[in-house]
Amino acid sequence: MSGATAVPGRTALDAAVEVRAASKWFGDTVALSDVSFALRPGVTGLLGHNGAGKSTVLSLLSGAARPSQGEVRVLGVDPHSDLAVHRRLGVVPDGEGTWAYLTARQNVALLAKQRGVADPRAAAGAALERVGLSHAADRRVGGFSKGMRQRVKLAQALAHDPEVLLLDEPLNGLDPVQRRADVELVRALGAEGRTVLVSSHVLGEVERMADEVLVVVNGRLVAEGEPAAIRDLMTDRPRTLRLAGRGVAALAGVLLGEGLVTAVRHDVAAGVRSDDEEALVVETPAAMALATRLPALARDCAATLRRVEAVGDDLESVFAHLTAAARGVGR
Numbered sequence: 117m118s119g120a121t122a123v124p125g126r127t128a129l130d131a132a133v134e135v136r137a138a139s140k141w142f143g144d145t146v147a148l149s150d151v152s153f154a155l156r157p158g159v160t161g162l163l164g165h166n167g168a169g170k171s172t173v174l175s176l177l178s179g180a181a182r183p184s185q186g187e188v189r190v191l192g193v194d195p196h197s198d199l200a201v202h203r204r205l206g207v208v209p210d211g212e213g214t215w216a217y218l219t220a221r222q223n224v225a226l227l228a229k230q231r232g233v234a235d236p237r238a239a240a241g242a243a244l245e246r247v248g249l250s251h252a253a254d255r256r257v258g259g260f261s262k263g264m265r266q267r268v269k270l271a272q273a274l275a276h277d278p279e280v281l282l283l284d285e286p287l288n289g290l291d292p293v294q295r296r297a298d299v300e301l302v303r304a305l306g307a308e309g310r311t312v313l314v315s316s317h318v319l320g321e322v323e324r325m326a327d328e329v330l331v332v333v334n335g336r337l338v339a340e341g342e343p344a345a346i347r348d349l350m351t352d353r354p355r356t357l358r359l360a361g362r363g364v365a366a367l368a369g370v371l372l373g374e375g376l377v378t379a380v381r382h383d384v385a386a387g388v389r390s391d392d393e394e395a396l397v398v399e400t401p402a403a404m405a406l407a408t409r410l411p412a413l414a415r416d417c418a419a420t421l422r423r424v425e426a427v428g429d430d431l432e433s434v435f436a437h438l439t440a441a442a443r444g445v446g447r
């Protein structure tokens with residue numbers, strides 16, 4: 117692909133990928149509900165917990181499935197009915213996508229050939245080099261680790277030099293070193309002017325790869341914006357915290373007085389180290405302000421904090437908050 121750079125402010129009219137009021141249901145299960153977005157060149161992250169609808173979005177865009185309602189356009193056409201678009205579209209699917217009895221080079225060349233590449237073997241070699249698998253190009257994929265197979269899938273998606281890339285959790289199964297390399301690769305693909313959509317259930321991963329983030333919760337698009345804006349939303353939400361140490365009850369009284377916490381209860385589940393140590397669970401509407409002022413307030417009332425930690429601070433609670441609070445951040 118030519119070295120075009122990302123064009124900020126593109127409208128849906130010239131977007132490479134557009135989803136208009138798309139819904140998808142399987143029997144009684146609503147996998148996606150009235151989702152609309154347009155993608156600009158560069159990397160967009162698709163963030164959501166398991167079952168949120170990420171793979172469904174990607175399967176509509178790759179043409180593997182059709183929306184029950186609404187429309188999907190990739191490079192101006194319907195990817196389900198217009199098969200020619202697959203020469204300009206690369207997909208890393210969820211799950212296995214390789215043939216175990218073929219070598220890595222054969223796996224990649226086969227798909228490149230299907231997509232009309234003039235010299236599939238050479239294209240496969242170049243793609244395998246790009247994903248760091250040249251050394252294993254002529255080995256059978258059946259003997260590869262999950263991370264290596266994931267790399268082969270990436271090479272399959274890249275070998276025909278597509279303008280649009282759809283990557284379903286491409287970092288799954290990779291060790292930290294491979295993850296770093298693949299984050300760099302995804303960023304480079306976006307910087308080359310390709311339109312890349314990459315799904316993940318880990319905010320930190322998406323943050324490192326993407327210029328824009330779409331957040332899906334229970335089949336709905338609940339937030340979209342720059343990674344920093346999404347991070348702020350998640351950081352500045354109400355939280356439940358566990359405080360443990362000496363003098364914590366007095367400290368909690370001060371926090372209530374300052375309006376930094378709105379509820380306090382004893383933490384029966386907490387293991388405390390000694391008789392004069394207490395553990396409390398507090399609700400705060402302003403986690404950032406509390407974190408900033410907590411050390412000084414503890415000092416003022418002679419409390420010694422041994423532990424401060426978030427309770428139930430998993431992705432589910434983050435997404436629940438976003439569902440309620442955050443339609444249309446940024447953009």
Ligand SMILES: Nc1ncnc2c1ncn2[C@@H]1O[C@H](COP(=O)(O)OP(=O)(O)OP(=O)(O)O)[C@@H](O)[C@H]1O
Pocket residue numbers: 142145146147164165166167168169170171172173210317
């Ligand atoms: N072919 C199908 N038949 C029935 N239900 C489906 C089908 N595909 C997806 N679903 C349901 O649609 C919802 C969205 O699933 P989807 O796979 O898109 O989520 P996801 O965000 O990709 O999750 P994960 O990270 O676990 O793959 C889920 O409730 C799922 O069970």
